[in-house]
Amino acid sequence: MSKADQSAPRPPVEEVPPLTRRTFVKAGMTVAGAAYAAALGYPLYRYLSSPAENAAVLAAVKEITLADADKLPREAALMFKFAGRPALLLHHADDTWTALTAVCTHLGCTVQFDKDRKAIYCACHGGMYDPKTGANISGPPPKPLTKYVAQVLPGKVVITRA
């Protein structure tokens, strides 16, 4: 800095405490520690989350084919896996078909088709759904069951997302 600069009027500068060796080392240790934690934590998290990640890939499935499902008798239900989770295929008395997720919207139990009550029933807390639409008709379920599209073809049933 030249003398001319020093003589020139300067605005008041806020006092910055000098960088001591102690603060420098402390900051360095904190950064190094954080880097270590990240270097250990990231692989650990990914390692443990691998199956969930694979399930997420599976959940992206858009269509599956159920061979011979067209032979399902009337007033009967078939359990199948769609995108890694349980689902129901229903053949109604009037020869219409419905495909629904079988995961109860209340607390995630797997539901079943109740022939006598002509309803989808959840044994955990007594939730009931309409077997044709999946609408929640009684009990605790807050939402209807998600419907899929069931396409009945000779020798197979193709299920797709609605």
Added chain:
Amino acid sequence: MPDLKKIGAAVYGWLNERLDLEPALAHARAKTVPVHKHTFWYYWGGISLCLFLVQVVTGILLMVYFRPGPDAYASVREITYEIHFGWLIRSIHAWAANLMVAAVFIHMFSVFFMKAYQKPREFGWWTGLALLGICMVFGFSGYLLPMDELSFFATKVGLSIPGVIPGMEKIIADVVRAGPEVNSFTVQRFFALHVVVLPLLFIPLLAFHLFLVQKHGNAVPPSERLKPQAQRKSIPFFPNFALKDLAVWLIVVNVLALLAAFFPWQLGPQADILKAAPIGIHPEWYFMSQFELLKVIGRILPGVSGEIAGIGLFTVGMVLWALIPFYDTETAGGRRARRATYFGLLMLLAMVALTVYGYFDLK
């Protein structure tokens, strides 16, 4: 910002009133570590401990996906090639196992040459030897778990060595191998041994071993014991030595990470009972000297008698090794002390020579 020191003092006060921490802390504060030209060797027990902790953590992580029994190979294949970072966890576990055995051996020999087995530290020596023994069984049982070609034959050969002792073959087949050949039941029981039985033995023994180190402090080598008290130097354990220890642990973890990342542990083809043993197959390096001893004696004395002579010689050596505190006592000194040192040198030399020779002797 809240005053962390005040909160810390309050928490400590609350705990101290209930748990009476003061004596333990006073002990820790008063603890010192001798400083002399052999201080370097004091780190090896700590390094072994560090590697053991790595084994506990990575072992638990591997257990998350490993399936003992018929699925063993498939599950290790998944861990190695499909699960994110599974190869890394497995490599760290395998590398740390090898480094741990090496560190324990270095620790043992340094203790031997410092004569740290002398009164009052005999139990430190014996628990240490027992820990090394368990450590080798950890290595042997863990080696089978992937059930690839190498693990299959290593276990097959390893189990048939004690089988030459009359009457042992049937016991090993019945109780250890679960059949005439290594099979999925062997993996299942080796797994139980590896993750339940051995830790149950190892951890209390290790706790006792560490307690003894706290009780007796570090032994100093004979050269240092001759010096008058005023000339001996030491540093406080807290924080001086503990921080150095921690720095060494950091180096160990870094070395481990580098080894695992750049030399990942391989998985061979699946074990197949109908396949011939691969050419050049050999035991892990820490079993090489024992294996080579049997091989060399077998050449001089062919047949079962040679095997038994080899096992006998090895057993005698181990017994003498374990009983050294009785032979070379604190008061002995002189010729006895020198002989003990020569015995140690002989064992070290024999182990290194047989190991090196073993690798040249593969063909």
